Amino acid sequence: MLDIRLIREKPDFVRERLATRGGGDDAKIAEVLRVDAERRKIETQLQRLQADRNRLSKEIGAKRSRSEPSEDLEAQVRKIGDEIVDLTQRASTFDEEQRHLLLEIANLPHESVPVGKDPSANRVARSWGEKPQLSEPADHVALGAKLKLFDLERAAKLSGSDFICFTGAGAKLERALINFMIDLHTREHGYTEISPPFLVRRDCMVGTTQLPKFEADMYGLEENQLFLAPTAEVQLTNLHREEILGLSDLPKKFVAYTPCFRREAGAAGRETRGIIRVHQFDKVELVKITAPAKSYEELESLAADAERVLQLLGLHYRVVELCTGDLGFGSAKTYDIEVWSPGQNAFLEVSSCSNFEDFQARRMHLRFKDRDGKNRFCHTLNGSGLALPRLFAALIESYQQPDGSIRVPEKLQPYFGASEIR
RNA sequence: GGUGAGGUGGCUGAGUGGUUGAAAGCAGCGCUUUGCUAAAGCGCCGUAGCCCAAAAGGCUACCGAGGGUUCGAAUCCCUCCCUCACCGCCA
Numbered sequence: 038m039l040d041i042r043l044i045r046e047k048p049d050f051v052r053e054r055l056a057t058r059g060g061g062d063d064a065k066i067a068e069v070l071r072v073d074a075e076r077r078k079i080e081t082q083l084q085r086l087q088a089d090r091n092r093l094s095k096e097i098g099a100k101r102s103r104s105e106p107s108e109d110l111e112a113q114v115r116k117i118g119d120e121i122v123d124l125t126q127r128a129s130t131f132d133e134e135q136r137h138l139l140l141e142i143a144n145l146p147h148e149s150v151p152v153g154k155d156p157s158a159n160r161v162a163r164s165w166g167e168k169p170q171l172s173e174p175a176d177h178v179a180l181g182a183k184l185k186l187f188d189l190e191r192a193a194k195l196s197g198s199d200f201i202c203f204t205g206a207g208a209k210l211e212r213a214l215i216n217f218m219i220d221l222h223t224r225e226h227g228y229t230e231i232s233p234p235f236l237v238r239r240d241c242m243v244g245t246t247q248l249p250k251f252e253a254d255m256y257g258l259e260e261n262q263l264f265l266a267p268t269a270e271v272q273l274t275n276l277h278r279e280e281i282l283g284l285s286d287l288p289k290k291f292v293a294y295t296p297c298f299r300r301e302a303g304a305a306g307r308e309t310r311g312i313i314r315v316h317q318f319d320k321v322e323l324v325k326i327t328a329p330a331k332s333y334e335e336l337e338s339l340a341a342d343a344e345r346v347l348q349l350l351g352l353h354y355r356v357v358e359l360c361t362g363d364l365g366f367g368s369a370k371t372y373d374i375e376v377w378s379p380g381q382n383a384f385l386e387v388s389s390c391s392n393f394e395d396f397q398a399r400r401m402h403l404r405f406k407d408r409d410g411k412n413r414f415c416h417t418l419n420g421s422g423l424a425l426p427r428l429f430a431a432l433i434e435s436y437q438q439p440d441g442s443i444r445v446p447e448k449l450q451p452y453f454g455a456s457e458i459r
Numbered sequence: 460g461g462u463g464a465g466g467u468g469g470c471u472g473a474g475u476g477g478u479u480g481a482a483a484g485c486a487g488c489g490c491u492u493u494g495c496u497a498a499a500g501c502g503c504c505g506u507a508g509c510c511c512a513a514a515a516g517g518c519u520a521c522c523g524a525g526g527g528u529u530c531g532a533a534u535c536c537c538u539c540c541c542u543c544a545c546c547g548c549c550a
Contacts, residue, residue, distance in 0.1 A: 080509055084519040091519090094531040098477040101530095111530040118530075281469065406469075410488065412506075 038139050038399045041073055054145040057152045057361035062142060069138040076131035083124040090117050140249055144396040146361045147333075147370040153360035159373075164355035165348060168377055169435045176380025177430035178311040180437055181207065184458055187312060199301070199315045201426060206458045210445075211319065211425055213452035214432075215294050218321040218346055222422055226342045228292035228323060233272035235295055236263040241275040244401030246367035256298045265298035270419040273324035278401035281412055282326070287405055288335055289326040292422065294319065312426040313385060323422040328405060329395065332416035333370075336392040340372045343388045343422040349448045352435055353377040355384060369394045372420075376427065380434040385427045390420030433458075
């Protein structure tokens with residue numbers, strides 16, 4: 038959520054920055070400014086009446102204590118009371134309308150983000166390693182079937198299409214990857230491990246911007262208003278919602294392993310082969326809550342922490358700096374980390390590391406007490422570290438051997454308990 | 460699920476209809492004293508918003524949330540949420 042004061046004071050600046058995302062927000066800005074002006078007008082009227090009421094009510098109290106008549110004043114205040122009821126109603130209508138509009142206006146891209154309208158303007162920031170030399174690489178679907186690592190048909194029997202059921206060595210490999218990543222981030226990168234609930238309240242989903250805009254992509258449980266979290270970003274970032282943290286508590290760094298649930302409405306048929314786009318997948322997520330001055334350096338180290346996973350596993354990847362038009366709704370700056378998939382002959386996104394600045398914090402009232410004693414909004418960041426099915430696919434494809442077996446990367450062997458899968 | 464107790468500022472905790480936005484203590488900030496530390500003394504210290512070009516200043520709202528009673532509600536009534544305790548049920 039943007040600060041209404043910023044929009045009020047620098048509307049042209051806001052419009053210009055939003056336009057770099059691809060435009061279409063001018064009408065919303067005009068509308069929110071109109072509502073804001075109206076809201077303040079009514080609020081001022083309302084406050085004058087309340088001040089009158091307070092003053093007269095005190096007089097009534099004083100008169101009564103002196104046993105003087107006060108009926109005329111009481112009648113007057115009663116009348117003011119009626120007007121207040123009416124104005125309060127109108128004021129809250131405008132309040133709601135303003136919040137509604139603000140919740141649907143995207144964040145401003147950071148000035149360092151390359152300007153462009155689609156992924157063709159994204160910038161490859163760096164790449165690591167090399168494509169493995171494989172004469173005729175099998176893709177993960179073929180490898181998985183052959184070695185019985187997962188069973189998509191039977192997963193469909195349980196839950197419908199686009200679900201995974203890992204089996205045997207596949208299930209164990211997934212679990213090994215989870216443990217490997219969590220240990221890395223807790224032991225070497227200083228994150229605190231969290232095992233959060235998977236169901237979250239609506240407010241949390243609003244806080245991290247999944248709602249209200251993307252409700253169609255979320256799984257919800259109608260009767261008790263809970264949602265299945267689409268990413269642990271929701272739980273981890275909302276952990277301290279509505280709190281005021283001490284400056285010395287920052288940065289907060291959390292890592293969690295959770296399943297993630299996504300309807301992927303409208304995504305059917307696109308990039309959905311095998312296990313790379315499914316309704317439920319496991320993910321190790323990294324979240325940081327930082328002071329504003331530090332958030333961009335924390336973004337760099339967050340990406341580095343996620344990249345470290347791929348480096349230790351010896352997987353080729355590249356880091357892409359998203360352009361303004363490709364940026365997510367709430368993000369000010371994002372690096373996508375893409376691992377090489379020999380089977381797809383393409384890079385697959387396994388992590389998206391973003392700095393939301395105070396966009397999420399403002400929605401969830403997440404603040405810290407600054408050195409000068411003022412409460413300010415924190416900055417929030419998150420990135421996968423990493424998403425499992427795609428990592429799994431890239432790993433088995435990259436480490437496949439001519440004889441059809443899969444070599445297990447050395448760093449993973451203590452977790453997996455064997456050096457190969459055959 | 461049942462019964463009981465409770466939700467007040469960063470924290471602890473007073474406060475049952477009108478100068479209480481809220482006592483007191485702790486924490487925090489500033490100053491004094493001090494070789495340093497510690498201790499002591501004095502002062503300041505909630506949040507959000509509105510008016511004002513701005514500052515100064517003024518005003519409004521907020522005591523879990525939402526309604527209600529009243530001229531006036533932290534205080535009385537209703538509903539809901541949450542926390543704690545005990546009982547029941549349960550992986």
